[in-house]
Amino acid sequence: MSSSMVFAVTGVLLFAIGLAGMLIAAHLLRKVLAFNVLGSGLFLVLVGLPQRDGMADPVPQAMVLTGIVVAVAATALALALLRRLHALTGATSLPRDTDA
Amino acid sequence: MPESVAGLVLIPLTWAGLAFALGPGRGGRAALAGLVVQGGLALQLAMAVNDRRSAHVAAGGWDAPLGIELAVDGLSATMLLLTQLIGLSLVIYARAYFGAADPERRYFWPLVGLLIAGLNALFITADLFNAYVTLEIVGLAAVGLVGAGGEAQRVGAALRYLFATLLGSAFYLLGVALMYGAYGTVSFSSLAPLLTAEMSVAVLMAGGLMLAGLMIKSALLPFHGWLPPAHGSASTPVSALLSALVVKAAFYLILRLWLDLFAAQAAPLAWLPALLGACAVLWGSWRAITAVRLKMLVAYSTVAQLGYLFLVFPLLAGAAAMQAVVMQIVAHGLAKAAMFAAAGVLVSASRQDRVAGLQGMAHHLPLTIAAFALAGVTLMGLPPSAGFLAKWLLIQSAFAAGQWGIVAVVLAGGLLAAVYVFRVLRQALMEAPTARPISPVPRTLEWVAFALAGASVLLGFRAGDLLGLLTPGVPG
Amino acid sequence: MKPWTVVVAVLAGALALIFAMLDLPAPAFDLLPAVTTHLPASGVEHPVTAVLLNYRAYDTLLEVAVLLLALIGILALGIDADPVAPRPVEAMLSILARLIVPAMIVMAVYLLWAGAHRPGGAFQAAAVLAAGGVLLQLGGLIASWSAPRARLRWSIAGGFLIFLGVALVTGLESTLLQYPMPIAGRLILLIESGLTISLGLILSGLFLLLSRDRKNEAP
Numbered sequence: 001m002s003s004s005m006v007f008a009v010t011g012v013l014l015f016a017i018g019l020a021g022m023l024i025a026a027h028l029l030r031k032v033l034a035f036n037v038l039g040s041g042l043f044l045v046l047v048g049l050p051q052r053d054g055m056a057d058p059v060p061q062a063m064v065l066t067g068i069v070v071a072v073a074a075t076a077l078a079l080a081l082l083r084r085l086h087a088l089t090g091a092t093s094l095p096r097d098t099d100a
Numbered sequence: 101m102p103e104s105v106a107g108l109v110l111i112p113l114t115w116a117g118l119a120f121a122l123g124p125g126r127g128g129r130a131a132l133a134g135l136v137v138q139g140g141l142a143l144q145l146a147m148a149v150n151d152r153r154s155a156h157v158a159a160g161g162w163d164a165p166l167g168i169e170l171a172v173d174g175l176s177a178t179m180l181l182l183t184q185l186i187g188l189s190l191v192i193y194a195r196a197y198f199g200a201a202d203p204e205r206r207y208f209w210p211l212v213g214l215l216i217a218g219l220n221a222l223f224i225t226a227d228l229f230n231a232y233v234t235l236e237i238v239g240l241a242a243v244g245l246v247g248a249g250g251e252a253q254r255v256g257a258a259l260r261y262l263f264a265t266l267l268g269s270a271f272y273l274l275g276v277a278l279m280y281g282a283y284g285t286v287s288f289s290s291l292a293p294l295l296t297a298e299m300s301v302a303v304l305m306a307g308g309l310m311l312a313g314l315m316i317k318s319a320l321l322p323f324h325g326w327l328p329p330a331h332g333s334a335s336t337p338v339s340a341l342l343s344a345l346v347v348k349a350a351f352y353l354i355l356r357l358w359l360d361l362f363a364a365q366a367a368p369l370a371w372l373p374a375l376l377g378a379c380a381v382l383w384g385s386w387r388a389i390t391a392v393r394l395k396m397l398v399a400y401s402t403v404a405q406l407g408y409l410f411l412v413f414p415l416l417a418g419a420a421a422m423q424a425v426v427m428q429i430v431a432h433g434l435a436k437a438a439m440f441a442a443a444g445v446l447v448s449a450s451r452q453d454r455v456a457g458l459q460g461m462a463h464h465l466p467l468t469i470a471a472f473a474l475a476g477v478t479l480m481g482l483p484p485s486a487g488f489l490a491k492w493l494l495i496q497s498a499f500a501a502g503q504w505g506i507v508a509v510v511l512a513g514g515l516l517a518a519v520y521v522f523r524v525l526r527q528a529l530m531e532a533p534t535a536r537p538i539s540p541v542p543r544t545l546e547w548v549a550f551a552l553a554g555a556s557v558l559l560g561f562r563a564g565d566l567l568g569l570l571t572p573g574v575p576g
Numbered sequence: 577m578k579p580w581t582v583v584v585a586v587l588a589g590a591l592a593l594i595f596a597m598l599d600l601p602a603p604a605f606d607l608l609p610a611v612t613t614h615l616p617a618s619g620v621e622h623p624v625t626a627v628l629l630n631y632r633a634y635d636t637l638l639e640v641a642v643l644l645l646a647l648i649g650i651l652a653l654g655i656d657a658d659p660v661a662p663r664p665v666e667a668m669l670s671i672l673a674r675l676i677v678p679a680m681i682v683m684a685v686y687l688l689w690a691g692a693h694r695p696g697g698a699f700q701a702a703a704v705l706a707a708g709g710v711l712l713q714l715g716g717l718i719a720s721w722s723a724p725r726a727r728l729r730w731s732i733a734g735g736f737l738i739f740l741g742v743a744l745v746t747g748l749e750s751t752l753l754q755y756p757m758p759i760a761g762r763l764i765l766l767i768e769s770g771l772t773i774s775l776g777l778i779l780s781g782l783f784l785l786l787s788r789d790r791k792n793e794a795p
Contacts, residue, residue: 015590158751
């Protein structure tokens with residue numbers, strides 16, 4: 001296993017941890033943090049897997065730069081929404097799905 | 101002609117950027133002008149595709165796999181036409197709907213512009229990673245639109261929607277990462293020949309991850325939980341845009357991946373989306389029948405109608421299947437936009453949002469109730485509407501393939517749709533027990549709802565043109 | 577969702593994926609030779625910058641739209657209408673901000689320039705500028721944002737509109753975002769400069785809007 005493959009495997013494990021966190025955690029801030037862990041894992045796979053045979057590949061590195069920017073944007077929006085929810089209702093988890 | 105392709109993305113981005121720069125609430129007229137131009141471009145593209153001239157653009161002047169390839173075929177052209185048409189109608193609606201001081205209006209135009217740009221970009225892309233970026237634009241714009249105004253229920257719905265859409269994108273991107281790792285390219289045209297050969301397990305998993313992510317984004321049962329709160333509590337023009345267009349975007353990508361890349365390998369698994377789709381039709385219709393709030397009823401109807409789209413996967417071997425899918429997408433898009441538009445008028449006028457409170461509305465707003473009824477005709481699948489044609493083609497394909505279960509579900513769905521549509525109509529046609537105060541509603545809103553509903557019904561007559569557009573370019 | 581079911585399912589999936597990845601054969605396409613061959617024509621010398629701002633510039637354009645979208649989405653929530661509770665300012669932070677931020681600005685300009693030859697570029701520079709903005713707010717030197725005024729709005733939209741302008745002109749002349757070879761390098765620098773300012777403002781804005789404190793706030 002080359003070193004890049006180690007990155008890819010770690011990436012999958014981080015993705016799994018982040019995914020479990022997003023699904024299990026009730027507190028909204030934990031969900032957002034889990035999403036960032038998941039994102040980091042994703043980027044590791046995106047860069048590490050194509051490089052498993054040794055040569056560094058610039059295309060996925062550029063893709064990861066794009067992905068990081070998108071993740072920042074999404075995290076900011078999520079944080080704004082959850083702060084607003086907390087300010088309005090004091091809730092720290094998603095409201096129960098009430099159908100009326 | 102390649103300029104039309106690029107223009108469909110650049111023009112909405114421009115008026116969205118200008119709308120933001122000009123200030124809160126500004127940009128409505130730019131939106132209107134932009135959408136008219138975009139409509140013209142979409143029409144031009146559709147005619148070009150009809151003449152069997154396909155449109156390809158190598159963005160940056162670099163051919164795939166180094167650069168990003170953009171391509172328009174019959175399916176894309178149809179989606180582009182639908183998007184500009186519904187977008188234009190809803191922009192006209194929104195200009196009349198929002199009062200000058202409404203908080204939701206402040207950033208509506210830039211958000212809508214970015215949403216439409218993202219949708220157009222999605223329909224023209226032929227690159228897996230570019231598709232991811234367009235999905236993110238659509239997703240974040242939709243979340244922003246749902247939460248606009250900042251009121252507590254909307255913020256909760258927007259947050260739930262955001263988590264669902266991010267989860268979907270994450271699965272999709274993991275699939276893309278695996279595809280690039282396996283093949284060294286993300287362009288459809290480079291990947292298609294490689295995938296017809298034997299597939300390694302990793303690539304199968306990649307495909308599964310991408311499809312799972314997109315199913316979350318298209319609110320397929322059991323991933324539909326985010327849709328009713330989001331569509332039910334957003335402001336009316338937003339609900340209409342989301343139900344009519346945004347959910348279809350994710351489904352469009354599923355169709356693309358299925359047809360262009362994973363056709364052979366995915367065929368044995370086609371029963372899974374069909375089963376989930378069947379459950380969605382039945383469950384969504386049931387929740388619509390028992391919904392208390394009018395907009396929740398319409399939102400659950402979306403969940404049900406999306407189920408029809410997924411029924412088509414076991415039938416894709418037959419020619420009529422693609423036609424059925426496209427007809428259903430267009431018919432439902434128009435009808436649902438009309439239904440939400442009508443619902444918005446009813447809610448504003450009666451100053452309350454429950455179905456039970458609609459008594460006597462038919463007397464005051466006959467045009468709106470007619471619009472709701474016509475939209476209902478399409479959803480129920482009554483002739484001569486486009487909805488009828490869609491279901492007819494679906495049933496035909498199902499008969500040809502011997503899939504009796506699908507036939508049964510389609511028929512049952514039509515009956516259930518009739519139940520919830522008539523529920524609303526019955527309330528509206530009843531005499532109100534006491535004279536009630538009705539808020540005046542701008543006539544534009546009623547006319548837009550009626551026009552959209554009428555279009556969904558009349559399309560049944562002109563369906564030949566639409567379906568003819570499809571055949572030169574399908575599939576891929 | 578039962579926690580243990582989720583953990584087991586996710587772990588099983590992850591292990592399956594890892595074993596599948598280990599068995600992957602070599603990829604059919606290798607893009608590195610193509611990137612290197614066309615590098616002289618791309619206008620920059622660093623392969624990643626070439627991919628980001630030339631070969632796949634269309635992705636970058638859309639990605640700037642995503643970031644702008646986040647800012648607009650936050651503004652649409654009406655956060656800027658909340659009253660701001662002034663926070664007590666620590667002297668250390670204030671001094672630190674005054675000392676470091678000018679250096680950060682120089683650093684940002686350097687990163688922007690260096691992007692053509694080595695790792696760097698508009699996004700990295702914008703991130704440094706944004707960090708400077710955060711530091712200034714924490715040191716009490718600038719206030720949290722309320723609704724941005726015209727000059728700020730145009731600065732935020734400016735970089736994006738410049739990029740769009742280039743895209744529109746190239747789209748009409750030849751192909752979308754195809755830079756004519758002699759001016760490719762300068763065009764990229766123009767786009768990146770505009771983006772540095774816009775993105776720096778957007779990224780700072782994301783923090784500065786979120787930092788409007790409500791009384792007794794603690795999620």
